[in-house]
Amino acid sequence: MSHLPLILIALTLTLTNLIDVSARQIPQSPLSVNKEDDHPKVPIVLGVMSKCPDAFLCESIFDQVLKRVGPKVDLELTFVAKLNSSAEGGITCLHGPSECSGNIHELCAVKHTSRDKWWPFVQCLNYEGYQKIGSVDTAKRCAKASGIDWDESGVGECIEGSEEEGRELLVKSIARTQSLNITKSCSIFIGGELRCVRDGKWVDCEEGHTANDFVRIINREYEKLDPLY
Ligand SMILES: *[C@@H]1O[C@H](CO)[C@@H](O)[C@H](O)[C@H]1NC(C)=O
């Protein structure tokens, strides 16, 4: 009889452990994976130019960020350039006409592929470097390296075809950039707010400018989007 309290304690401890274990397993259940898919994502906008060293830097930092919190974000690139009726093609890009081409190459990849393809494509262009961005050969090489089917995806037609599609994408992107009041590449918006600008040096980065800092902001904004989750 005197052992009964001990047995009860042992039983309670065992049950507590069981409950603990099942609670820890919840994040792996299929139900919870679906929930994560439904969770609203944090919008990120990078205001960039395809041949801008500041954009290369931002995009290499965001490559680290995406590796850590990629599924939590919607990523958008928007391009800094100017409509100009006296320029060839009606658009002026700061680093010359080849930058306008590079912008169009990236926009074509974004339009015709998913982020798991177009983001590596952009990284590849940056790695090829300033001199090579904007050439069709470079775009083809990077498409191949990123698993983009040049002909089947529509990217090839967008880049090498009538020019009208690519030009329209860039004109729309310029309007989007202006609607956000973006004038500098690289401008970083997270959750609808300008968080940081890289313009030769870091400017207005109240919460920091490292991958760690951006991951922290994204995680916080992600929780805010759906506090009941
Ligand atoms: C418009 O394009 C012309 C011709 O390329 C160029 O000389 C001029 O500087 C451009 N204007 C602006 C505001 O970029």
Ligand SMILES: *[C@@H]1O[C@H](CO)[C@@H](O)[C@H](O)[C@H]1NC(C)=O
């Ligand atoms: C852009 O700037 C204009 C003028 O400074 C301002 O009225 C407008 O609210 C700004 N828009 C955004 C999206 O910040």
